[in-house]
Amino acid sequence: MQTDIRTVRASEESARAFVYRVLSTYIREMFLHPGEKLAETDVAAELQVSRTPVHDTFSRLEREKMLRPVPRGAVVPPLSADTIRQTVWMHRTVCQAVLGELYNHRPATLEPLERCVAAELEALQGGAIVKMARLQLEFHRTLYTLAGREPVMEAMERNSGDLYRLLRMLENADLWRYVADQHSAIVQGLAMRDYELAARALEAEHDLVEPLLEECRYRQPYFFE
Incomplete structure (x- = not known):
């Protein structure tokens, strides 16, 4: 996941909202392709946040069917x-x-x-x-x-x-x-x-x-x- 304007955190934006915005945008806009794997530690380091908001966002995206859980992370699901x-x-x-x-x-x-x-x-x-x-x-x-x-x-x-x-x-x-x-x-x-x-x-x-x-x-x- 490359850093660009979409990964700039607004001053009033919570860490959880920031992580959700970035990941949901990357998935919807196909910057992350189906089958790509994400690890919480890697995303936290890339976005410079703690693992807690990343973990919470992974759980939310899994409920919304935008991620699928796998051992030690999640993958972007294929299109149905x-x-x-x-x-x-x-x-x-x-x-x-x-x-x-x-x-x-x-x-x-x-x-x-x-x-x-x-x-x-x-x-x-x-x-x-x-x-x-x-x-x-x-x-x-x-x-x-x-x-x-x-x-x-x-x-x-x-x-x-x-x-x-x-x-x-x-x-x-x-x-x-x-x-x-x-x-x-x-x-x-x-x-x-x-x-x-x-x-x-x-x-x-x-x-x-x-x-x-x-x-x-x-x-x-x-x-x-």
């Missing part, structure tokens, strides 16, 4: 194709309901969603593909927030770790441009009161996952169960 498919089904179902709420009770402004799309296009133009999974997540968070469903999105995210890691593996600019185009169509549909346009774009985004899952399993089978 079945879990990803179940997560996509859940997102597909709930997102359509959220979209319906936004259609029936249109928010005062769609500017937050427009800013999300602009950020995606800016990242693509600058070649910052590494940002796209996070920006895709931010678009959906904003969608839920505008519908007043932040707690629902928070619950969804707790079960979406493998899906996020899959998206983080994708480095095809054309694919991410397609996702940004669907997000733009969702915003356009909401602005024009065209529910069918927005719903089709949302379905098109979710439909991408299955072929991408199969491609990633073929290309990097050692990352999957």
